[in-house]
Amino acid sequence: MKGKIYVADDEKNIRDLIKSFLAEEGHEVVLFEDGESLLEAFYKSEPDIVILDVMMPGMDGFTLCTKIRKKSDVPILLLTARDTDADYITGFTAGCDDYFTKPFSPVKLTMRVNAILKRSFKENNSSQDRELFYGDITINNDLKTFMVNEKQVKLTNTEFELMNYLLVNKERAVSREELLSSIWGYDTVVETRVTDDMIKRIRKKLRENNSIVSIDTVWGFGFKLESRD
CATH class of the missing domain: 1.10.10.10 (Winged helix-like DNA-binding domain superfamily/Winged helix DNA-binding domain)
Known part of the structure; x- marks a missing residue:
């Protein structure tokens, strides 16, 4: 099962790393440098999964997650350099589905994306x-x-x-x-x-x-x- 994935992170090397692993699995990956541009694109066309960096200039990942969750139940994965209980709770309270701490494993992130899409396909066809x-x-x-x-x-x-x-x-x-x-x-x-x-x-x-x-x-x-x- 292949999907369309939006990724927002202000670090180009992180964006490119995520895209390389997900694209290799056959997914369509759209990259954004900030939360505002991703949200604008989201309102026009919803992807299958959203991956957000927490610490971005302008609209941070927590705020963006909350805004998306008001409109959609699309799976949201958060990336953060901070691993505190407060941030962890904030992320899940905002409605994220998983939380990866930087440096994260791109293999594990890819596995999570594949699991989400596979389960969605099974539910729709089982x-x-x-x-x-x-x-x-x-x-x-x-x-x-x-x-x-x-x-x-x-x-x-x-x-x-x-x-x-x-x-x-x-x-x-x-x-x-x-x-x-x-x-x-x-x-x-x-x-x-x-x-x-x-x-x-x-x-x-x-x-x-x-x-x-x-x-x-x-x-x-x-x-x-x-x-x-």
Whole structure:
């Protein structure tokens, strides 16, 4: 599955590096030197994936991510030279789907892009159940909606993928490595933080909507859905 990818980074060497790896996989890559020019292009034509540098002159990556997320659920990957918890939380709160710290692995970034596009293709062409139910939760794979107590709850694209995967496998515990491999497209132990942080955000949304469903931690292994009904 090949896709159209927008990349914004004020460092030319980074832009060229990303393009070389993604173009080699057959993807169409459009480069931008700043956030404003990417946003202008985005309003005219949406890509399949957006990759943003956080620290850019003018509109920074966090702001750009927030603006894009108001209009679209397109997957957004953030790149940053800063690896603080505050920046990490800000990025995911803005609606990003993954967060790569510079210097990052272009191979891992390419794997993530390929995983996103592959999963999107599978969802659009699979014969899996179009609706999934558990406790007071309903997922509609045709409409891409997540409902709690018949009320729609906004999830990012990757949050939706993760919850969909947990519902499909609701009878068993799912390891962090399995989630990384199935949802993010890689399975190194170093990156398990991304799963834990996303689980925390989904748990918060479940609590805020008084769901009887919880995502329980299976210590030393992963996660499992539980219902209090």
